[in-house]
Amino acid sequence: MTRRFGRFRTVLTVLAVWNVLAGAALVGATPASAAPDATEIAPGVEYTDFDIAAANGVAHAHVLSVDLRDKHVQVGLLHPGAVAARATISRLADSAGAVAGVNGDFFNITETQHPGVEATGASVGPAVAAGHRLKAAVPNGQRFGPALPPGTNTEQVFGVGTDRTARLDRLVLEGSIGTTEGTLRLRGLNQYALPEGSIGAFTSDWGAVSRARAVCGTDTDRAAPCSTDTYEVMVTGGRVVSAADSPGRGPIASGTTVLVGREAGAQQLRKLSVGEKVTVRHRLVAAKSRVPYAFAIGGYPVLTGGRPLPGLDARVSAVRTAAGIANGGRRMLLLALDGAAEFRTGLTIAEVADTMRELGATDAFSLDGGGSSTLVARASGAAGVSVWNHPSGSAERPVPNGIGVFSNP
Template identity: 70%
Template sequence: MARDRRQTAAGRSVLTVLTAFGVLAGAALAGAAPAGAVPLGKRVAPGVTYRQFDISAAAGETHAHLLTVDLGNPHVRLDLLYPGTVAARATVSKLADSVGAVAGVNGDFFNITETQHPGVEATGATVGPAIAGEQVLKAAVPTGQRFGPSLPPGTTTTDVFGVGTDRRARMDRLTLTGSVTTPEGRFPLRGLNQYALPENSVGAFTSRWGSASRMRATCGTDTDRAAACSTDTHEVTVEDGKVLSASDTPGSGPVPAGATVLVGREEGAQQLRKLSVGDRVTVTHGLVAATAKVPYTFAIGGYPVLRGGAPLSGLDDSVSAVRTVVGFADDGHRMLLLALDGAAAYRSGMTIAEEAATMKALGASDAFNLDGGGSSEMVTRDAGAGAVTVRNHPSGGAERPVPDGIGVFSS
């Protein structure tokens, strides 16, 4: 019976959204508006529109901020917002301003804390794969090592939302492909710039990782993020195709451009111990898409909640929170980016099931959940302004530094 009541609440949410768009167009917004509020349907840039409205959800009224992006407009493009390296964080406003984005939202879940591993620092790196400017940044951590709420059945940390070189948005899966070739043979590469490596594996860290310690990559197991760090580790630095140095303890500090640091745990560490300084080593890596036939210009991790107009089965319908979600319509040619407000009056938010229903009501055929809570944020830039404006109230009272986000750009 409780489930039926929650489903009814999700239905009420949909009706309220439709009312907001059908009745309030051209009129004042419903409910209290946050600082920097703008009229419904304000044009941010050619092909980019911002609006806000109230939603009646199961836990109470919440407030939504919505960006609509026409990918068919040749002046508009999307790309990943990030601080320049994977293991780093900055606020969404700083990320957007640093690259001249006209709008943006926060992105993937990330390694935010390491209370289970004393002495090990959180890296700030994201859970899923990431592509920026058509360049692969990182691969996904094992599903058991992810941060964030439980995944819906059938989804994994390799799920992504992205836009291809054909300018169409889509949901997909990106898996790591790669190898390490040594004088003794070849073995698979199973990690790339990620905060957690699979057990018994070798992973690669490049200059795109940043300066954070690589120790976290050897902690936890494939099924338990809180499990102890491995006691059997080894790393080697490869430069110009040769082993430059080796250590039994994963290090920290920037990886030089053109170099690769290989980190191994358990059987992977044993493989790396066979190498000596001066040995020839070749490392290859890339991401392979499950469905896309064109390269991605950008891709970001999270998990799907709506596919082909239908909510995924098993979506949580009991926990309400402030959330960020991205979706698309019109065969991937129209983007919808939605962030809930974290002001005290609206902080109850909505459930994942309500989120999927809301995106469907807004016309999305597919939708993808991103990090929420204190990370949820939307920014837009007024015409002629030198900086973006934060449109929602972050629930923590201030912007939270995050590792990535989705940026909207206009020429």
């Protein structure tokens, strides 16, 4: 059931609430003593909603404030157990025991340009769950979603480290394939799209969906035809056990890695023989932080150091989801806009950055929007979460991942 929000609140009134929570200095905001209380979802987790007078109409925002200093609070990646799979955020939150959450990264939602090729449902950017590296980023030209802001790429992540501090970062894949003839470069990990001329690895984390999409498109054109020069090698127990001329499908057993090559990568894989010893290594390396990530999710930054990124789109309005960082990384803000008809004009990306800054965030990150934008929370006494915004498609859209908030009193 979708939760109907109560009386609307002006943006300045609610911003006064978050002024107290985030320590922001909001010039001209209503005094905090006059502001309505936020709703406590769990210790360290609070919710509020408010109207925004945007350029193209009134938008309605739903916001979770999460105190990462609170020992009862944890955050993590919500996902359905496989990279190439989707489920609704309410289902993911309930199955993981989360008290609240929002949808996550953009994803491979359709394949109309490639007849006969299955859409994988896999996300665009890197993903880390409970410290485990699930996947790396697809090439920039293969992403789904709005155009990236200048200077950003698909490797960008929002994450929380093992030190319980939220950060914006980049996670870059470093990988190699050791063979009897030498070392090959690994340029993909559980990705729905591989760079041209490369080799990618698929593990049991991928799921059972066909790997054929990985060799379609180019680094600059997602809709370009699929490659006709492909090869696949299965490695179990450190040795090649089988090979095929095209990517296959079906579950991958634990301890098995499937190597998929296109163009030059396919030509390199054809040199491997069944029975040959092969060593596959991969890791995601953070560009900024030396602290391991407990969880990380893809999207793109819109606010850094308290300033919106240059070149943010200020024309196209839409229903959106975003994550923000306040109090030096010790507070996380999760925003999802309402998709009800009267609010569906939403915000531009530039307005999202401004809104997150007014909420006290110094850094903010755009997640998937439109029909994916969903915020769920568990009401007091409820057995599970419910949807607290109105998805613009009138029902929850299955998504590949999200950000979950957990309470352990």
